[in-house]
Amino acid sequence: MKTADCDILIVPGLRxxxxxxxxxxWAGRLPTARIVAQDDWHAPTPAAWCGRIAEAVAAATRPVILIAHSLGVVACVEAVPRFPVGVVRGALFVALPDVEEAPNLPDLVRAFAPVPRDPLPFPALVVASRNDPHCAYDRADDFAHAWGALTVDAGESGHINVASGHGPWPEGLMRLAGFLKGL
Incomplete structure (x- = not known):
């Protein structure tokens, strides 16, 4: 699959x-990509965030690829039962937070627990860092396994965000291209 053949829905996390x-x-660089906007980036609620994601998937005119980061990953997984069957063709999930066990997360994200463990109805990659302050690598791998997703070991990459030195993140784009090629 090529990026021109799909609607790429980018789902950010908290803030x-x-x-x-x-x-x-990536939203500015990939012509078929757009960010799924939330009403409140600073006070997320599962119902509102999952609802917005499900609306964006339902409104897509081509097959959907989800690209989610942090809390956006958990919201996507929670929204899966609301997706029209067969529309989402794959997902790249990056730096999911452990909203169940990580001690350093704000209380407002704990509302997203527990994280669903049902197998996903589409292929997915879970990119996890060995030193992510919001999720232990083993926990990320456990979630990926439950979802039927492949885990990508990002080494010691922090939370894979600007603070950890991942502005443009060309390695991620290469990983996305390889993933799409296999779909």
Whole structure:
């Protein structure tokens, strides 16, 4: 699959994606990509966030590829039962937070627990860092396994955001291209 053949829905996490974040850059660079906007990036609720994602998937005119970061990953997985069957063809999930066990997350994201563990009805890659402060690598791999997704070991990459030095993140674009090629 090529990017021109699909609608790429980019789903940021808590506080959205700042201008230098790889998601914001990809949204500007990939012609079929758009960011799924939330009403409130600073006070997320599962119903509102999952509803927005499900609306964006339902409104797509081509097969959908989800690209989610952080809390956006959890919201996407929670929204899956609301998706029209067969519309989402794949997902790239990056730096999911462990909303169940990570001790350093704000209480407002704990409302997204528990994280669904049902197998996903589409192929997915879960990119996880060995030193992500919001999710232990083993936990990310466990979630990926439950979802039927492949885990991509990003090494010691922090939370794979601007603060960890991942502005443009060309390695991620290469990973996305390889993933799409296999669909």
């Amino acid at each position: 959205g994606s700042e201008a230098g974040h790889w998601q914001a850059r």
